[in-house]
Amino acid sequence: MPQSDDIAQTDAVERIARVLAGRQLSANAEGADCSAAQAVDAAWPSFRDDAVAILRTLREPDAAMARAGDGATWTRMVEAALGNAARSGETIGGASDARPAMAFDAPPPGTDPLHEGP
Secondary structure (H helix, E strand, C coil), rough: CCCCCCCCCCHHHHHHHHHHHHHHHHCCCCCCCCCHHHHHHHHHHHHHHHHHHHHHHHHCCHHHHHHHHHHHHHHHHHHHHHHHHCCCCCCCCCCCEEEEEECCCCCCCCCCCCCCCC
16 A cells, blocks of 8 residues: 555554553643653553554444545444454453454444444
């Protein structure tokens, strides 16, 4: 795939995890560190499970998102990001119950009560 200025060089899970780490560590957000870049570099992997959970929540577009573009494309893009997380060996849970993040196929959109509203 050709490189483009509008395509990120890091995967979505890492970018989300870095934002979460930065919010906790940086004085520009909720943290206390005035220069948190090195701390974020070290800490972001511990936020991967949270990042995956956020992406799972976003699998289906909301009404405004669907009006703005193709909902099926959005779903495929988020599922691709989740697939990248699974391929990178990301796990969920502690050492005793660690399992691949996507060890199963995601349920069809609209059928997962744990990640969608009533």
